[in-house]
Amino acid sequence: MSNASTLVWFRQDLRLADNPALDAALASEHIIPIYIVPPEGSDEGRDGFLRGGASRWWLHHSLTALDRDLRARGSRLIVRRGEPTEVLAQLAAESDATAVHWNRRLEPAGIATDRAVKQSLREQGLPVQSFAGNYLHEPWNVLNKQGAPYKVFTPYWKALLAEGIDLPVLPDPEPLPAVDEAIAGESIDSLGLLPGLDWADGFADWWAPGEAGAWDRFESFLDDVSRYHETRNRLDLDGTSRLSPHLHFGEISPRQVVARVRSEYPDALDDKGTEHFLREVGWREFGANLLYHFPQTETDNLDARFDHLPWRNDPDHIVAWQRGQTGIPVIDAAMRALWATGWMHNRARMIVASFLTKNCLVDWRIGADWFMDTLVDADLPSNTAGWQWVAGTGADAAPYFRIFNPVLQGEKFDPDGAFIRRWVPELAELPDKALFAPWEAKPDTLARAGVSLGETYPEPIVDLKTSRERALEAFQRIKDYER
Template identity: 45%
Template sequence: MSGALVWLRDDLRLHDNPALHAAVTAGGPVTVAYVLDDQSEGLRPFGGAARWWLHGSLAALDADLRARGNRLVLRRGAAATVIDELVRDTAADTVLWNRRYGAAERAIDTGIKQSLIDRGHVVHSAAAALLWEPWTLATGQGQPYRVFSPFWRAAQAMPTPREPLPRPVTVPAGPSVASDALDDWGLLPTRPDWAGGLRATWTPGEAGAAARLRHFLEHGLEDYDQRDQPSADAASGLSPHIRWGEISPYQLWHRLHGELTPAQRRQAPSFLRQLAWREFNWHELYHEPDMATVNVRPEFDAFPWRSASSDELDRWRYGRTGIDLVDAGMRELWHTGAMHNRVRLVVGSFLVKNLLVDWRVGEQWFWDTLVDADSANNAGNWQWVAGSGFDAAPFFRVFNPQLQADKFDPHRSYIRQWIPADEVRPEPMVDLKSSRARALDAYQQMRAV
């Protein structure tokens, strides 16, 4: 290998990075690049919170590469054009990347791969983001899994996922080529700068991911059975780091199968099951590429959604519904770019069922405000709440925010964290009982079509 170009995407790490590991192991100069592709057809633009995270993650990765004798090359534009330019600029004979699974992303990668091969280049791709790639698991009839439990059983019957690859000690630098300045990409909010809560909550980058994992193992895993309590320190906080590939599922799988205390060992399967739910959503997206915009269950195309006013939607978006647990969750989301998983179900159910607002409205808001928004989990989880997805909660299961607060936040610790005790609360925008009845009537109307 006379020279290699490693094209990073949702794999912003050095440890357990198959594309980077193969390039470094083969010897020769290595150019490591990230392409901000906001031009190729079919790609969904990042939301505001995701752009904030991406800036921090790229800065951290560049610092890590510089400590190993290299740097991160940044280019912006359609990937097919930019990769051609980088191959020409670096004289690389080999191009390596880790695979992506969205339909538009796969189409882009396939086109680039074929073009490079036709011109005599070597192209390598590898599995890095999923433990079980979508085409490796199928039912006995050769069909995709549509229910999580049999998917999880089939996954557990697969060979043990490979061991994580080591972090390179050095990364031999490629030729000096032009790179964009990260600040010129304008990923950070400025007018206004609404990211103060994000900065106070998160440390994007591989080191931040490692610190989160250490904290979870030391303080959260033993109490993981309390993860439905939003005030408990039991959730891992790893979701955005996994989404951006700052830590791999292979690292997590083997760490959770490694040396653990007896209490940690009892809770590890529950965490791994949550990791597998992410895999299941990607399995679904691979086979249902329009999952963010199209009902997986077509009968929901006839659902009589309400056309909510902008004021109604803003009351939900900014935590002014008058329903304490809903408002606490939406304020947590706005401040931190994340929301406790149990509360996500509650606020989603409230929007879709109590307000009768199309789930796609909520999916789009979460896409813009979550630091961990990814194409599969965001769409899959919203369709789960709406009842329109595979293995979804039935529509008639309506989460009552007051009962959920009584059960999971009985001392109102979480609610008080986000709603000051002296705040004058608005009247609830809907009556929970009558709006539930309205939702069930709408569901019966859909079924009668």
């Protein structure tokens, strides 16, 4: 091949617009888009992409969409398996590539892969450039006055705003140069990313992975974003953006999200709804900031006092929680919705995490692992930050004495019981007064609704009052340990 090429390594940036690595590569005569499936259990694959069945399902469809978009512009996606360094070096030799471009990942495993690949390819004489493509600002650029990382969200958010969130957005490239037919890759179907069982068959009713799907979802949400502060906590309403999986896989960038909101609502930071939504974009940034500066928190408590907490880790409680069979209706509805859709409302995530870690005294890492296995937005920084926040073990954490009452949470955020009735249909005929705590209902009320506790629906696996007191006692015992 006589014309030099640049390899564009797609990873957590499965889009064409506002893609810094792709945009920079287009300065060369040819580009070769590549996606590399790393070996099972490798650093590159262990933090979400190949970890859970739900995220694998999404990846299959997102790669298919990316390849379709590339082909529509005259190019195509080369898919190969193997260690990234070896695959990139081999492809560079095949194509006479003179450079490799990619957008940086900021999870511990992604950082380790970046460093190793960059060093190896440069030692082989192949120029490498990495770019900031997944966040508004990278963690080393948002520090406090002492040059230290933020551990509390509100000052971090103010610092992020001071750094600037109105950032330029790169255009959608069109057309793209063709990839030589001599360069071969595997089919996406051959990767075996789709589950062998039928549990994910319903996902397509909820999701449209890919760049176009991300924008369809976002534009639909923008119609109601001004009411976001009122609807974002309601379990029974479609009041959130549901952009998290699209952002995780990089089908839309946070720069694009902010720019689109600000174009539609120039005073977005002064409006309750749009400001609340932009803060959620900031929370995603904060999660990446925490995991970058404190990589040990992927597996360890940030607050070391919690190393002394006597977790119970009752296996029966864990299984009941996973299967939505706890006997607490709002918990069971949320966990069943997760299994059926691959996603969970953020308010529900807090409720079920509080119940598991505090009422059941199950180690937050067990819950975090289940989420990483079952969420289509299995994003390691956000998941870790969220679980440590609820458990009280992390940065900006909820106080140890904050224990969500799932009955009150259900009554407040699913006031008509629509969410519970949808996902726990065996309770659908209960009146509202009995729906949120059926164990307190009169026997005749249960009988008229066809509910038999312990038979058609479980008895609660824990007593909420007693388990709350037990958690407070456990947390009180570790208060005096040195932070």
